[in-house]
Amino acid sequence: xxxxxxxxxxxxxxxxxxxxxxxxxxxxxxxxxxxxxxxxxxxxxxxxxxxxxxxxxxxxxxxxxxxxxxxxxxxxxxxxxxxx
Amino acid sequence: xxxxxxxxxxxxxxxxxxxxxxxxxxxxxxxxxxxxxxxxxxxxxxxxxxxxxxxxxxxxxxxxxxxxxxxxxxxxxxxxxxxxxxxxxxxxxxxxxxxxxxxxxxxxxxxxxxxxxxxxxxxxxxxxxxxxxxxxxxxxxxxxxxxxxxxxxxxxxxxxxxxxxxxxxxxxxxxxxxxxxxxxxxxxxxxxxxxxxxxxxxxxxxxxxxxxxxxxxxxxxxxxxxxxxxxxxxxxxxxxxxxxxxxxxxxxxxxxxxxxxxxxxxxxxxxxxxxxxxxxxxxxxxxxxxxxxxxxxxxxxxxxxxxxxxxxxxxxxxxxxxxxxxxxxxxxxxxxxxxxxxxxxxxxxxxxxxxxxxxxxxxxxxxxxxxxxxxxxxxxxxxxxxxxxxxxxxxxxxxxxxxxxxxxxxxxxxxxxxxxxxxxxxxxxxxxxxxxxxxxxxxxxxxxxxxxxxxxxxxxxxxxxxxxxxxxxxxxxxxxxxxxxxxxxxxxxxxxxxxxxxxxxxxxxxxxxxxxxxxxxxxxxxxxxxxxxxxxxxxxxxxxxxxxxxxxxxxxxxxxxxxxxxxxxxxxxxxxxxxxxxxxxxxxxxxxxxxxxxxxxxxxxxxxxxxxxxxxxxxxxxxxxxxxxxxxxxxxxxxxxxxxx
Numbered sequence: 001x002x003x004x005x006x007x008x009x010x011x012x013x014x015x016x017x018x019x020x021x022x023x024x025x026x027x028x029x030x031x032x033x034x035x036x037x038x039x040x041x042x043x044x045x046x047x048x049x050x051x052x053x054x055x056x057x058x059x060x061x062x063x064x065x066x067x068x069x070x071x072x073x074x075x076x077x078x079x080x081x082x083x084x
Numbered sequence: 085x086x087x088x089x090x091x092x093x094x095x096x097x098x099x100x101x102x103x104x105x106x107x108x109x110x111x112x113x114x115x116x117x118x119x120x121x122x123x124x125x126x127x128x129x130x131x132x133x134x135x136x137x138x139x140x141x142x143x144x145x146x147x148x149x150x151x152x153x154x155x156x157x158x159x160x161x162x163x164x165x166x167x168x169x170x171x172x173x174x175x176x177x178x179x180x181x182x183x184x185x186x187x188x189x190x191x192x193x194x195x196x197x198x199x200x201x202x203x204x205x206x207x208x209x210x211x212x213x214x215x216x217x218x219x220x221x222x223x224x225x226x227x228x229x230x231x232x233x234x235x236x237x238x239x240x241x242x243x244x245x246x247x248x249x250x251x252x253x254x255x256x257x258x259x260x261x262x263x264x265x266x267x268x269x270x271x272x273x274x275x276x277x278x279x280x281x282x283x284x285x286x287x288x289x290x291x292x293x294x295x296x297x298x299x300x301x302x303x304x305x306x307x308x309x310x311x312x313x314x315x316x317x318x319x320x321x322x323x324x325x326x327x328x329x330x331x332x333x334x335x336x337x338x339x340x341x342x343x344x345x346x347x348x349x350x351x352x353x354x355x356x357x358x359x360x361x362x363x364x365x366x367x368x369x370x371x372x373x374x375x376x377x378x379x380x381x382x383x384x385x386x387x388x389x390x391x392x393x394x395x396x397x398x399x400x401x402x403x404x405x406x407x408x409x410x411x412x413x414x415x416x417x418x419x420x421x422x423x424x425x426x427x428x429x430x431x432x433x434x435x436x437x438x439x440x441x442x443x444x445x446x447x448x449x450x451x452x453x454x455x456x457x458x459x460x461x462x463x464x465x466x467x468x469x470x471x472x473x474x475x476x477x478x479x480x481x482x483x484x485x486x487x488x489x490x491x492x493x494x495x496x497x498x499x500x501x502x503x504x505x506x507x508x509x510x511x512x513x514x515x516x517x518x519x520x521x522x523x524x525x526x527x528x529x530x531x532x533x534x535x536x537x538x539x540x541x542x543x544x545x546x547x548x549x550x551x552x553x554x555x556x557x558x559x560x561x562x563x564x565x566x567x568x569x570x571x572x573x574x575x576x577x578x579x580x581x582x583x584x585x586x587x588x589x590x591x592x593x594x595x596x597x598x599x600x601x602x603x604x605x606x607x608x609x610x611x612x613x614x615x616x617x618x619x620x621x622x623x624x625x626x627x628x629x630x631x632x633x634x635x636x637x638x639x640x641x642x643x644x645x646x647x648x649x650x651x652x653x654x655x656x657x658x659x660x661x662x663x664x665x666x667x668x669x670x671x672x673x674x675x676x677x678x679x680x681x682x683x684x685x686x687x688x689x690x691x692x693x694x695x696x697x698x699x700x701x702x703x704x705x706x707x708x709x710x711x712x713x714x715x716x717x718x719x720x721x722x723x724x725x726x727x728x729x
Contacts, residue, residue, distance in 0.1 A: 058467050
């Protein structure tokens with residue numbers, strides 16, 4: 001993992017605001033979850049941007065590798081992100 | 085004469101890349117949609133005649149990777165490895181090339197000759213994207229053909245390049261693509277160790293899957309040589325030490341990195357100065373407030389159009405069919421054979437009367453919304469609500485369909501990822517009041533009790549769906565999966581795709597519902613001839629009269645309703661001799677009858693659809709539960725209402 005991160009700059013994907021950009025630090029949680037995300041191109045060091053967040057703690061819509069993905073709250077809350 | 089040359093090809097690719105457009109173009113009406121053996125996943129096969137070849141095309145389900153998480157994925161890789169198609173056509177979305185390449189890299193490792201069909205090149209310019217096809221071809225080592233499937237451009241070139249490939253004997257082009265040094269070393273060691281182990285897969289692919297901790301492949305190798313797995317574990321640990329994450333992530337990461345490298349070499353993106361219209365539209369339709377407004381507006385207008393159109397057309401058909409029937413009755417006279425034929429005719433006409441006015445427009449509009457890209461936004465907006473029902477956003481699509489007809493709704497539960505989610509969604513869809521149930525609600529309660537009561541019944545139905553969802557998600561074993569799906573860009577819908585999709589679904593509905601509706605029509609005619617109606621009414625009277633407080637004749641109506649629900653209303657007016665139900669039924673009785681009709685049993689066509697998707701046991705369970713549930717609920721409500729009204 002990258003040593004330059006200070007704790008203040010670490011966010012969970014769910015805590016990011018719309019239009020904020022960040023870089024994935026790591027995915028916490030089981031192998032299944034991490035692998036499923038990795039298959040969609042969400043691996044550490046990947047740049048992402050939050051496009052929309054559904055209200056009432058709904059899913060997050062992000063832009064990654066030139067396309068959009070929606071990720072349910074449960075999965076999104078396992079993705080640790082460093083703000084750009 | 086030329087010897088007939090047969091080819092077997094597959095279409096492989098991620099979801100939303102235009103595979104079905106290409107499949108429909110290639111095979112037209114020569115296609116057959118069945119199920120994969122033992123699975124509830126759809127298998128689309130078709131035949132094509134091209135330049136003297138008879139080409140069998142199999143459209144593999146849209147997938148994200150070839151690691152087994154969903155059934156679709158394991159079906160696809162097994163099929164490619166064991167059936168060894170002459171070549172694979174990997175359809176990729178040129179606009180989203182980077183993420184698509186993640187799949188392509190895995191497909192190439194399976195070692196079949198492959199043609200890369202780079203679809204949607206027509207959209208590149210407006211997005212400011214340039215792709216160098218020649219360099220891409222060189223890097224991947226397979227033919228790359230730019231196509232624009234919705235304009236039918238380039239598809240035959242794909243076939244030509246594929247057929248060209250057959251004449252070369254070099255089956256494995258994948259070795260040009262290399263991952264990082266440590267991973268390549270580990271692969272090399274494993275490939276050597278795998279020597280002599282016989283599987284349908286290539287050694288390199290196996291090695292990668294073993295490093296990725298793919299459960300299915302691990303099991304396969306354990307059966308052949310369990311010693312090897314220790315070796316694998318050592319290599320994994322080494323990789324994990326170097327990279328600092330799980331070895332499965334190491335491989336995925338390498339693949340992402342490789343895809344990124346390729347993109348850097350072949351793709352040039354000039355940022356657009358203006359925000360495109362589709363981007364603006366996306367911002368509105370996925371907005372936390374406006375998104376729900378647009379969704380409500382779109383759904384409301386969809387239902388309005390369908391009910392208005394359906395009402396009009398079914399009224400028209402009613403007149404035509406009534407004339408047809410009476411004409412037949414006059415020429416045929418009265419005999420057993422004639423009434424048998426009449427029963428069949430009635431059933432066929434009944435089927436048309438559901439399919440044409442309600443299901444057909446429903447499918448057309450729904451596939452239009454899907455092809456345009458809107459349905460994915462609904463899944464996004466509804467995810468939170470669907471979680472409360474124990475499932476996730478995608479389930480909103482089958483539930484929505486259920487308002488039109490429960491049959492396509494049940495069949496569309498296939499879009500859910502796991503068996504659990506599929507069945508759960510299936511249970512919920514059969515509680516959605518379909519258009520036939522709506523005919524009763526509107527025609528009985530809306531007309532004679534009041535629109536507010538009719539509206540209340542819908543609210544009540546939705547409430548019940550929530551309760552059932554809560555209960556079922558607690559009872560069904562397994563864990564809820566999280567929503568994760570790709571958001572397709574809005575695009576110009578293709579009329580051809582919409583019509584073909586609609587036609588195939590409609591055909592499926594007729595195949596499922598047709599035989600059952602006809603057979604049960606004959607049985608009911610037989611019961612009528614035997615004069616058993618009063619007998620059945622008497623038999624059911626403890627429930628219908630005593631518990632539900634309805635007139636005795638409703639007993640036989642509820643039996644008819646199994647055939648198709650709106651028959652309850654039609655038969656009610658013929659039996660009572662009046663269409664003014666307020667004269668013969670009290671408001672409580674009308675409400676009770678509407679609730680029973682809405683809930684009591686999935687109609688025969690829906691039962692058949694349930695059986696097709698979930699098997700007899702589950703279908704029987706759902707059906708029996710619904711009957712008891714409806715009787716209990718409607719009876720209780722009737723008793724409660726009679727206190728107040």
